[in-house]
Amino acid sequence: MKGLKQMKTNHTSHPGDYDYYEVSEDSALLEWLLGNLKGESRTKVxxxxxxxxxxxxxxxxxRFDYPLKxxxxxxxxxxKKNDTFHSRxxxxxxxxxxxxxVEKNVxxxxxxxxxxxxxVKAVLDDYFGKTRQKCTAHVVHRLDRETSGLMIYAxxxxxxxxxxxxxxxxxxDRRYVAVVSGEMEDDEGTIANWLQDNKAYVTYSSPVDNGGKYAVTHFHVLDRTVDHSLVEYRLETGRKNQIRVHSADMGHPVCGxxxxxxxxxxxxxxxxxxxVLCFYHPVTHERMEFETPIPPSFRHLFK
Incomplete structure (x- = not known):
């Protein structure tokens, strides 16, 4: 069959739930599906x-027009729908x-x-159990409870x-987007200093080495009003509360x-x-690139 090769695969994420195929020529996704999934109506596809x-x-x-290679x-x-994973x-x-x-909520x-x-770990472990996967979620990095966005679990x-x-x-590549207080003066720049926790677990910064960890954050302003700025942050180092402390250092703390x-x-x-979260797969070494939309509520402030 043209453009289609069913794969023999050892993929075990959803036992028996999926059929696997490999693409043999350039195509748009919907077009490929309609041409290759026999016995399926256009509506069902x-x-x-x-x-x-x-x-x-x-x-x-x-996306119907997602390009295939x-x-x-x-x-x-x-x-029709993968109903095994449900979580608000x-x-x-x-x-x-x-x-x-995963993309975690606030x-x-x-x-x-x-x-x-x-x-998140408990929610994932519950899901792995329900889908009869013999594994548990291993925490690799963290996001604060009130921060939303992309995370990897092994x-x-x-x-x-x-x-x-x-x-x-x-x-x-790890990028965050934030609404910060006030109108940012510079369109882009870098902030770097040393971050250390005090006894109350509050992170504070120092322009000179204070025995803490060196932290580097690059910023780029996406939009601004007189009251707020929408800022993209790219982390060079991943320190605790890094963006929140660096934003405050610039006189434009993260809102809320x-x-x-x-x-x-x-x-x-x-x-x-x-x-944005981009990484080389630790086992297959493939480039893995993920991006979620900027939260609509953030954008709404800059209408």
Missing amino acids: KATLKGRGIRVNGKQVT PGDRISVSRS YLRLVYEDRFLVV GILSMAAGHSSLN KDMQTEQLLEHDWHHIVY DTKYGNGDDPLHRLCLHAY
């Missing part, structure tokens, strides 16, 4: 696509045998702390170790920041979202 039942190279895709791997859900706190963005990428911890049971200890030991080489802010809280949330 479009519903599967809209219902997040199609993955290209492991990544959920809903020879060698791309397509997985097609056998049910996070969205499953990508999954394979070694790791998952208000959920990355991992358990004290008596609080609401955390499914086994080996993958976790690979990610943790070589994090700065594996992750080649109760720890380092100035009381400016237009959206009743910490206005910080991890929206």
Whole structure:
């Protein structure tokens, strides 16, 4: 059959839920699906696509015109919609045998702390159990409870170790978007200093080495009004509270920041979202690139 080769695969994310294919020529996704999924009506194919039942190279895709290249791997859900993962706190963005990428909402911890049971790791472990996967979620990096955005979790200890030991080489692009208080003067720049926690676990900065960790943040203003600025931050180092402290250092704290802010809280949330995450897969070494939209509420302030 032209353009189609069903794959023999050891992919185990959803036992029995998906059919796997490999693309042999350039095509747009919907066109390819209609030409190659025999016995499926156009309506059913479009519903599967809209219902997040199609993955290209492991990544959920809903765009009809998504460009396909020879060698791309397509997985097609056998049910119209993959109903195995439901959570109001996070969205499953990508999954394979070694790791998952999720987008977490505001208000959920990355991992358990004290008596609080609401955390991403627990939600993922529950999902792995329901889908009969013999694995648990391993925390590799963290986002604050009130920060939303993209995160990686490893499914086994080996993958976790690979990610943790070589994090700065594996992750080649991490960007956040924030609404900050006031009108930023510069369009772009870099802030670098030393960050250290005091006894109350508040991170403070120093222009000279204070025994803390050196932290580098690059910023780029995307939009501004007289009251607020929409800023993209690219992390060169990943220190605790780095963006929040560096924003405050510039005199433009992140809005809604109760720890380092100035009381400016237009959206009743910490206005910080991890929206770009690019890394080399620790096992397959493929480039993995993920981007989520800037939260609509952030954009709305700059209408």
